[in-house]
Amino acid sequence: MANLKTKFCGLEFKNPIIVASAETGNSLDNIKKCIDYDAGGVIIKTVGDIPEMQTLTNNSKYAILNDNGELIRGKVNRSFFFYSRSGYAIEHYADWIPILREAQAYAQKQGSHIIGNIASNTIEGWIKLAKVMKESGIQLVELNYQCPHPTDYTKPTEGNWIAQDPNVTAEVTRRILEAVDIKVMVKLTPEAHNLTSIAKAAHDAGAGSVAVNSRFVGFAVNVEKAEPYIGGVAGIGGPWIKYLTLRWIHEIYSMLGIPISGSNGIYSGRDAIEYFMTGARIMQVCSVLMVHGIEWLPKIIKDVDNFLDAHDYPDLESIYGIASRKSETLKQLFEAEPIYAVVDHEKCKFPKCTICTKICFYDALHIGNDKIETQPENCIGCDLCESICPFDALHMTPDKQLALHV
Ligand SMILES: Cc1cc2nc3c(=O)[nH]c(=O)nc-3n(C[C@H](O)[C@H](O)[C@H](O)COP(=O)(O)O)c2cc1C
Numbered sequence: 001m002a003n004l005k006t007k008f009c010g011l012e013f014k015n016p017i018i019v020a021s022a023e024t025g026n027s028l029d030n031i032k033k034c035i036d037y038d039a040g041g042v043i044i045k046t047v048g049d050i051p052e053m054q055t056l057t058n059n060s061k062y063a064i065l066n067d068n069g070e071l072i073r074g075k076v077n078r079s080f081f082f083y084s085r086s087g088y089a090i091e092h093y094a095d096w097i098p099i100l101r102e103a104q105a106y107a108q109k110q111g112s113h114i115i116g117n118i119a120s121n122t123i124e125g126w127i128k129l130a131k132v133m134k135e136s137g138i139q140l141v142e143l144n145y146q147c148p149h150p151t152d153y154t155k156p157t158e159g160n161w162i163a164q165d166p167n168v169t170a171e172v173t174r175r176i177l178e179a180v181d182i183k184v185m186v187k188l189t190p191e192a193h194n195l196t197s198i199a200k201a202a203h204d205a206g207a208g209s210v211a212v213n214s215r216f217v218g219f220a221v222n223v224e225k226a227e228p229y230i231g232g233v234a235g236i237g238g239p240w241i242k243y244l245t246l247r248w249i250h251e252i253y254s255m256l257g258i259p260i261s262g263s264n265g266i267y268s269g270r271d272a273i274e275y276f277m278t279g280a281r282i283m284q285v286c287s288v289l290m291v292h293g294i295e296w297l298p299k300i301i302k303d304v305d306n307f308l309d310a311h312d313y314p315d316l317e318s319i320y321g322i323a324s325r326k327s328e329t330l331k332q333l334f335e336a337e338p339i340y341a342v343v344d345h346e347k348c349k350f351p352k353c354t355i356c357t358k359i360c361f362y363d364a365l366h367i368g369n370d371k372i373e374t375q376p377e378n379c380i381g382c383d384l385c386e387s388i389c390p391f392d393a394l395h396m397t398p399d400k401q402l403a404l405h406v
Helices: 028-036 051-058 093-109 123-135 159-164 166-179 195-204 239-256 269-278 287-292 294-310 322-326 330-334 355-359 384-388 400-404
Strands: 006-008 011-013 017-019 041-043 061-065 081-085 113-119 140-144 183-187 209-212 216-218 234-237 260-263 282-285 340-343 365-367 372-374 394-397
Touching: 017 294, 028 041, 028 093, 028 294, 041 093, 081 287, 093 113, 093 123, 113 123, 123 140, 123 166, 140 166, 159 166, 166 183, 166 195, 183 195, 195 209, 195 239, 209 239, 239 260, 239 269, 239 322, 260 269, 269 282, 269 294, 269 322, 282 287, 287 294, 340 372, 340 400, 355 365, 355 384, 384 394
Parallel strands: 017 041, 017 282, 041 113, 113 140, 140 183, 183 209, 209 260, 260 282
Antiparallel strands: 006 011, 061 081, 081 234, 216 234, 340 394, 365 372
8 A cells, every 4th residue: 555645734644535525525424535545635615704695505506417418317527517506505604613612523533624715805804713723723724715705796805806916915815914823825716817827826825725627507497397407607617627626736836846635637546646737735535425425535545546546656746746747838738759650460450440541631631442542741640540550550760761662
């Protein structure tokens, strides 16, 4: 068994899989269940002081869609879209103090952590809620600057807009940290124009870490009823979003090197490994638990462990940021030496299979009389034929002479 421990913002996590802020952390019972299922940490449902956002939760709506835009009934596989709208924790923020104290005592016994999550629409409110977290013994609190739902709010200090503006992000973060001595993680939104600039503003203002990132806002149509699902605009996420999230984790890790918690698109342990290799230290999971239940957690953790063992990595640390560090610059990519496609006619299943000729748009592969023929002078070395060949019959070579004579 590999060492799954990871350090994040001064805390040591027994494993990197954290339950994201959502319905999974909206009650003491749910939080305890996450801990029982071995979560490295649990982020609580957002505790706020905006009455409309508490009311909204009583009107929460959820729909699980397939990639054809239909409701999924029964078994959900990984190609789902989670379309939903909910608000903040229903209870008054003061009621969370005893819940948080008990949750932390429970977490501590099992080597897990409780992470706070707050949102307000005034600076005073942010400070008050951060103080509530501190008073409850919380060491790390996530600042929810990105909630997709209060779309009627238009002032920059209000919920969803904060993480769209680096100046407002810096101002709110700085004011909270001037007033309260607590570690914060700023949660970013993919709705921002440039997440790296928001992350930098947050970090410069004193945030120890960023969560990259929350969900997009979407609009899903039920064509049979000619109306939107769940009444209209809502948050949208699922495993399909993974590569867009990884892009920002890669950029923030490479340009700023600050602690990152990855969120948005993780379904399996293999996904979590991708996030870790890109530069996230702890991974938040939400939608997958909404569709499979909290019981899914140990599977993700076990998959991470199995991956490390199967690849002879002694610990997570040995793969942290490894893929991002190997990423080539555009200049390196543009200056790469030419390579050419070569067909291994022993392996090639021509004439049964001609797929490579259909997907070559540079006229470098042709159907010949009795085999696939190559035209190296046209080949631009794009790798597409090699990657699609089901018989491993194509490879790329820098040797033009070899390519010419096959
Ligand atoms: C039903 C639901 C409720 C959520 N509630 C909150 C919340 O209260 N506060 C918050 O910061 N993020 C909230 N989120 C966002 C998640 O914490 C998470 O960032 C997002 O869903 C992306 O992760 P995923 O791909 O694992 O779902 C919620 C997401 C969902 C689907």
